[in-house]
Amino acid sequence: MRRTPVLAALAALAIAPPASAQSVLDELHPDLRLNGSRTVRSFGAAGDDARASTLPLLAEGKAIALATAIDPAGHLVTKASELEGVEAIRAIAPGGEELEVQVLASDPKHDLALLKIEAGKADPVRWGNADSLVQGSWVAAMGHEAESLTMGVISATRREIKRRPGVLGVNLDPNDDPDELGVAVAGFGPNSPAQKEGVLEGDLIIRVEDEEISSRSQLAEQIRKFDPLDEVRIKVLRGDEGIPMTVTLNYMSNVFDMLDRNQRMSGQTSKRKAGFADVLQHELPLPPKAMGGPLVSLDGAAVGINIARADRVTTFALPADLVVRVAEDLRERAAKRDR
16 A cells, blocks of 8 residues: 555654664654654645744743734734733744734633734634544644644544632631631642732631631632632731732632642643633643644644643644634624724
């Protein structure tokens, strides 16, 4: 049977001469890595297509995410939560030119933002069919600098990823008394939003919004109602003084994941990595800064937009058909606002 160039290149990965298998003990030869030269050649023109449609986004000269060109007019999509707190954004066109970026609209539900650059600076993606993928299907994506291609496979069926609520980032005294008002703060997570707003160890949290708090379970129940980045009114009792505060909840991964051994070994993950109604799951080891770029199939079609690095072996992408619908809604919303 005659092999296609792609299949022949993939087969070459498994037939490398012994000297290429490991240059030194416990070190995989660069040619055989997921972003090695043989891997990139196996995708051929597909890698060129991905590079022509992918733009790194910068804030204060530092990479924050990737963006994907979706039409000739200069519209891009990217991961919205990576833009939080960022004022001036620049994009690097495939030709190397640095461009001004305008944020037109965002969709918090799907964590997508619509951006605009000068027309004609990047090739729009050619959308593919996400439903044609099965577990084991080959896919690829650009790294966070949009210069190197990494290859892997679809690792799970298309599905929903349940939301995760925001967190205060506090450790609570386990000896709470349900008959007494308030729960004592015993400590804080490494990046605690409550501590940043002035909550101190030993404070009693006595109210969340309009609900009085008398147990840890009651506090957890009230906080679970809110999403990351929601502003929540709390009241603490410090001595005889009741102090009202407004705390902006954060993502669990931002506050506590650095305490988890598996997360430390896995490296940095996305701030938001849950609460998606529909995702493709693959195992490309992309950094969070590579979210927003296209996930491409062997023929170079964009089957999705990478949206969250969840852990060492799990990355989520929004399916292409979903991205197309959301992007069109965002374009219409931006157009109505500008009329």
